[in-house]
Amino acid sequence: MKQNYVILTVFILGICLSLMFTFHFFLRTLDIEAPTAAGENLPEADYHFVLIVQEAESKYLLELFEGAQDAARERGATIEYWGTKQTNIEDHIKLIEMAIAAKVDGILTQGLSNEFEAVINKALVKQIPVIMVDSDLDDNDDLPYVGTDNYHAGYELGSAVLTETEGETKIGIVTGSILANNLNKRIQGFLEAISEDDRMEVVSIESSNLSKIQGAEKTYQMLKNHPDISIFFGTSALDSLGISEGIKKMNAARQIRVYAFDDLEETVALLKAGEIHAIMKQEPYEMGYTGVHSLIALIQGNDIMKDFYTPAAIIKKEDVEK
Amino acid sequence: MKSSKRLTMPIRKKFTLYFIVFFFILISLSLFSNFNYNQTVHQYNHIQERFFLLNDVSQKSTKTYEAMDVFLNKQLATDYEQYRNSRQALVEAKDLLKEKFQNEHNYTSTKNYLSMIDSLLEESDTAIAAFLADDLEVYSSRQKEAFMLIGFIQDQTLSLLNDDLSMFQTYYDAINERNDYMQLTLISMTATALVSGLFITYLFSNSITAPIYQLTETARQVSAGELDGPKLPESNDEIGFLAQTFNKMRIDLANNVRQLKEKSEQEKLLKEMELKSLQSQINPHFLFNTLNTISKCALIDGSEKIYKLINSLSKMLRYNLGSMDKPVTLSDEINVVQDYFYIQKTRFESRVRFVVNISKECLSLKIPVLTLQPLVENAFIHGIEPYEQQGLIEIEGYTEDQFIVLNIRDNGIGMDFQTKQRILNKSYHTSPNITANASGHSTGLGLTNVLKRLELFYHFQHRVTIDSEAGKGTMIQLMLPKHSEEEGSYV
Numbered sequence: 053m054k055q056n057y058v059i060l061t062v063f064i065l066g067i068c069l070s071l072m073f074t075f076h077f078f079l080r081t082l083d084i085e086a087p088t089a090a091g092e093n094l095p096e097a098d099y100h101f102v103l104i105v106q107e108a109e110s111k112y113l114l115e116l117f118e119g120a121q122d123a124a125r126e127r128g129a130t131i132e133y134w135g136t137k138q139t140n141i142e143d144h145i146k147l148i149e150m151a152i153a154a155k156v157d158g159i160l161t162q163g164l165s166n167e168f169e170a171v172i173n174k175a176l177v178k179q180i181p182v183i184m185v186d187s188d189l190d191d192n193d194d195l196p197y198v199g200t201d202n203y204h205a206g207y208e209l210g211s212a213v214l215t216e217t218e219g220e221t222k223i224g225i226v227t228g229s230i231l232a233n234n235l236n237k238r239i240q241g242f243l244e245a246i247s248e249d250d251r252m253e254v255v256s257i258e259s260s261n262l263s264k265i266q267g268a269e270k271t272y273q274m275l276k277n278h279p280d281i282s283i284f285f286g287t288s289a290l291d292s293l294g295i296s297e298g299i300k301k302m303n304a305a306r307q308i309r310v311y312a313f314d315d316l317e318e319t320v321a322l323l324k325a326g327e328i329h330a331i332m333k334q335e336p337y338e339m340g341y342t343g344v345h346s347l348i349a350l351i352q353g354n355d356i357m358k359d360f361y362t363p364a365a366i367i368k369k370e371d372v373e374k
Numbered sequence: 375m376k377s378s379k380r381l382t383m384p385i386r387k388k389f390t391l392y393f394i395v396f397f398f399i400l401i402s403l404s405l406f407s408n409f410n411y412n413q414t415v416h417q418y419n420h421i422q423e424r425f426f427l428l429n430d431v432s433q434k435s436t437k438t439y440e441a442m443d444v445f446l447n448k449q450l451a452t453d454y455e456q457y458r459n460s461r462q463a464l465v466e467a468k469d470l471l472k473e474k475f476q477n478e479h480n481y482t483s484t485k486n487y488l489s490m491i492d493s494l495l496e497e498s499d500t501a502i503a504a505f506l507a508d509d510l511e512v513y514s515s516r517q518k519e520a521f522m523l524i525g526f527i528q529d530q531t532l533s534l535l536n537d538d539l540s541m542f543q544t545y546y547d548a549i550n551e552r553n554d555y556m557q558l559t560l561i562s563m564t565a566t567a568l569v570s571g572l573f574i575t576y577l578f579s580n581s582i583t584a585p586i587y588q589l590t591e592t593a594r595q596v597s598a599g600e601l602d603g604p605k606l607p608e609s610n611d612e613i614g615f616l617a618q619t620f621n622k623m624r625i626d627l628a629n630n631v632r633q634l635k636e637k638s639e640q641e642k643l644l645k646e647m648e649l650k651s652l653q654s655q656i657n658p659h660f661l662f663n664t665l666n667t668i669s670k671c672a673l674i675d676g677s678e679k680i681y682k683l684i685n686s687l688s689k690m691l692r693y694n695l696g697s698m699d700k701p702v703t704l705s706d707e708i709n710v711v712q713d714y715f716y717i718q719k720t721r722f723e724s725r726v727r728f729v730v731n732i733s734k735e736c737l738s739l740k741i742p743v744l745t746l747q748p749l750v751e752n753a754f755i756h757g758i759e760p761y762e763q764q765g766l767i768e769i770e771g772y773t774e775d776q777f778i779v780l781n782i783r784d785n786g787i788g789m790d791f792q793t794k795q796r797i798l799n800k801s802y803h804t805s806p807n808i809t810a811n812a813s814g815h816s817t818g819l820g821l822t823n824v825l826k827r828l829e830l831f832y833h834f835q836h837r838v839t840i841d842s843e844a845g846k847g848t849m850i851q852l853m854l855p856k857h858s859e860e861e862g863s864y865v
Contacts, residue, residue, distance in 0.1 A: 094481050
């Protein structure tokens, strides 16, 4: 009889155990997330915008998109982030064309080149508002612009160089792209500022093609040709990195000061290390945020300012160490 | 056993139930796996259907553009018709896409895609309208525009496909994972089915074999002679019937054995009596011859009294030592009693009186040998001998209904209640101790022996009553069945 009970217990345990397993695995089979069926949970947004940028993976532009996204979320709109991998005017235009074909409610784009004018006009004809962010078109008289006053920022940096140097000073400039309007304006402002004193001389302006390696190469060559350069000015985010690498390669004994644009993590680290002297810090988040709000204002028929300048300020080692 | 009591249904029903349960488990297993298979196939189809939809729209856009191009080039009415048809097909496919493809994750990109198709439709319509209005400049620019849109649509188709693929990559992985779990579920279900099948089989075989085992065990006991074990449980099934029959058989067997034992006891008693009689046959021929010689001598010497006395003694002895295994008639018994009485009469002379009063029809009654004489002797020894006055012993016989009643009455000292009870109880419940009551005066057989033999001979009890009171005499009454000659026999 005792053995009987042992066998019964074993059987009942076995049945319970296997039932538990069955149940457990069965629950696991139910626990599968099917993709939402078509037509379900469709996000209803009032407006559908597109932000078109020149370099989709750039941190700076991603921050800009973040600002735009936050603004869109506040206003119940959706915003897409489109961009070429590297600056490519032709593809950029194609993206704007696509946005027009997709009948979006508004376009935010960098005004990289005046070749954009035709396609922007096409958008305006189709009653799609376009706002320039970060960089403006040349001689832009009627399209709204949200971003740093690039001329002014360049001018500020130039003034800083002027006050922080004494005597004959040779200057080298590395710019991301010779074609980019925003960079050119920075150079214009910079040149304007230093032209006030004739002890300043810009010995060379070279393009890095928005590449750190090319920036380093150009710096190296510049220093080779003009060993007496004591000031470098990098107009776009990656230029300052290239410059400081080029200087390191040259192993110059002299103190060379680097004036940079944009506070990338690496740039700030170099600033802390003393390899970069000053950074012109822009506010891309501000640009995106204000850009979206301006688009909505335009659609709703409100008047907006032609130019909305977001703040930009010089930061130095002391500022980041605080 | 508990379980056999709980599962008291016929084996046939048990079989049926068992198979129903088993088939149910098997069927549910196969249904489940079939359901799984269908679901998986459905999910794969669902994914594919989306791709087909997308491809369909893309192809129809191209076709619409081509139809427009052909019409603009060839300017045939049939080509226009072709364009209208393609356009209609595209609109339908587009609506279907919107309905079946657009979801939470690809809402915006699908919306863009649909808008691009709308743009294409608008541009091509405008191109054709401009062509029909001979507005050459507009229609060629629109056609160009439409061509660009076709490029966008194809790009967007690819990007949507890519998105869908990467979206469904996770889903596909999930489906595969789910299938793995399904497999595990199936394995566990199979294990459950196996274990419960074994369990049911175990219970089932137990409920059949346990009673059989019990039956075997009990049969072994019975064959070893243990007839009074516990009863087998009688369940409702076929085995229960066997158990029931077996129980009855065992009870009957026990009854038979008891009867057999009783019979052998009778024989034992008879043997003891024979032994006793043999003990008293101390050279009986010599004794008889001597007694005859003495009686003849007494007759020659003229002593008739002695002759008669010795003759009576001789007859009595012969009767006593005669055949023991045959019943005799009542009249034979009376004769022996008369002889015995004659002897006693000589001894007690006129102090005792003997009366026999028996109706004629009673005389032929068959009774066991030496029934009456020991009773009369008992009356003498215990009733009259210690009694100092005129004694009377009376034998009365008459018929009453189916019985013949024999009364042996004396007027002696009687006996008290305890003695009476002792005698009766002894005769009924213990085997008679023949020598116990023998005293020097008796011929040998005690009262209890007589009563016991009567009981065995007639198979009755309590047909003997003793009516006695101290100082007032004793009456022993025997009620014997009239037709005892048919049933009554010692052997």
